Amino acid sequence: MRDIEANYIREFDARIMERAQGWVMLDRTAFYPVGGGQPSDTGRLIFESGEVRVREVQKRAGVRHLIDGEVPPHVGFLRGILDWAPRLAHMRMHTAQHVLSGVVFDGYKARTVGNQIHADHSRIDFAPAAFSEHDLKTVEDKVNGLLSGNLPVTVREEDRSMLEKRIDARRANLDLLPRSVRRLRIVEIGDIDMCPCGGTHVRNTSETGRLNIFRRESKGKDTERITYTLDK
Numbered sequence: 757m758r759d760i761e762a763n764y765i766r767e768f769d770a771r772i773m774e775r776a777q778g779w780v781m782l783d784r785t786a787f788y789p790v791g792g793g794q795p796s797d798t799g800r801l802i803f804e805s806g807e808v809r810v811r812e813v814q815k816r817a818g819v820r821h822l823i824d825g826e827v828p829p830h831v832g833f834l835r836g837i838l839d840w841a842p843r844l845a846h847m848r849m850h851t852a853q854h855v856l857s858g859v860v861f862d863g864y865k866a867r868t869v870g871n872q873i874h875a876d877h878s879r880i881d882f883a884p885a886a887f888s889e890h891d892l893k894t895v896e897d898k899v900n901g902l903l904s905g906n907l908p909v910t911v912r913e914e915d916r917s918m919l920e921k922r923i924d925a926r927r928a929n930l931d932l933l934p935r936s937v938r939r940l941r942i943v944e945i946g947d948i949d950m951c952p953c954g955g956t957h958v959r960n961t962s963e964t965g966r967l968n969i970f971r972r973e974s975k976g977k978d979t980e981r982i983t984y985t986l987d988k
């Protein structure tokens with residue numbers, strides 16, 4: 757399932773494919789592995805005789821669920837359950853991040869050169885950038901105007917060549933992707949932003965709430981870091 761609805765799967769049944777001390781690999785998973793500035797999901801793996809906590813998930817020759825303790829060797833099937841509150845917070849933050857990155861690119865031609873999402877606050881590094889207080893207020897208002905427009909968020913796969921015709925490669929950081937990558941997972945927000953992204957997102961901007969920019973820091977030559985929170 758590549759559809760945006762796949763981002764809302766909180767529980768799933770799976771089979772253990774591989775195991776070692778401290779981790780298991782499953783035949784399917786709804787856990788998001790850490791990457792792209794979005795933290796890993798956490799949660800539980802439940803089986804007939806007990807359960808273990810998933811404390812982190814990493815993509816390393818497959819998706820490894822790092823667990824506290826061990827799943828007994830006789831267990832083949834289990835149920836995965838995500839910690840939903842932090843995951844939903846990451847989805848809201850990530851969708852807001854795309855809108856903020858898009859607004860800053862459109863208004864100031866500053867690229868997103870780094871970002872880190874957390875459940876309670878997130879940050880984006882922009883370059884080249886030198887924002888005034890007035891710029892930040894303008895950006896915040898613009899972002900909130902867009903978010904409050906109840907814009908649908910869609911996810912699909914597309915050929916890189918199609919995307920290159922339609923969007924500015926610098927907004928989408930297309931020029932930084934290896935040429936060998938031809939198929940991209942595209943996240944589109946209404947008709948205001950389109951960007952390749954492997955992260956998880958909400959289905960509509962009405963779920964993000966208002967964005968508040970509360971800090972601006974200089975991160976060296978031409979680079980500025982903006983930190984934001986979301987109401988709700």
Ligand SMILES: [Zn+2]
Binds near residue numbers: 953
């Ligand atoms: Zn993204």
